[in-house]
Amino acid sequence: MKFGDYIMPAEKEGKEKHVPFIEAPEIVKKGEFFQITITVGKEVPHPNTVEHHIKWIQVFAVIEGRPYNPVHVATFDMGPTYSNPEVSFKMKLEANATLFVLEYCNVHGLWENYKSIKVE
Ligand SMILES: [Fe+2]
Numbered sequence: 001m002k003f004g005d006y007i008m009p010a011e012k013e014g015k016e017k018h019v020p021f022i023e024a025p026e027i028v029k030k031g032e033f034f035q036i037t038i039t040v041g042k043e044v045p046h047p048n049t050v051e052h053h054i055k056w057i058q059v060f061a062v063i064e065g066r067p068y069n070p071v072h073v074a075t076f077d078m079g080p081t082y083s084n085p086e087v088s089f090k091m092k093l094e095a096n097a098t099l100f101v102l103e104y105c106n107v108h109g110l111w112e113n114y115k116s117i118k119v120e
Pocket of ligand 1: 016018046052053105106107108
């Protein structure tokens with residue numbers, strides 16, 4: 001058994017959407033900051049109450065050629081009702097990478113998505 005066994009597959013989605021939507025360029029320039037936006041519940045807003053909310057979003061990068069992966073890129077810890085699970089920030093890469101985004105719903109657990117980014 002592995003911890004990853006507890007990350008929900010996208011097929012488990014019900015009417016409340018959890019899989020984080022990632023907006024980032026397909027190709028970026030080496031060492032230059034680019035914008036990334038992550039939204040949970042982009043089309044159908046997820047509940048945002050004390051009883052049921054998105055608690056955090058984490059971003060990791062699996063970088064091509066790096067001996068140890070993943071690298072932690074960012075963590076956003078959100079309080080219910082006052083914040084919306086949409087985060088935007090800048091990051092940079094020195095080599096091709098796949099970004100993995102994890103999010104935690106206090107009722108429905110862990111969900112993930114990923115996006116590969118080419119560096120030139
Ligand atoms: Fe949920």
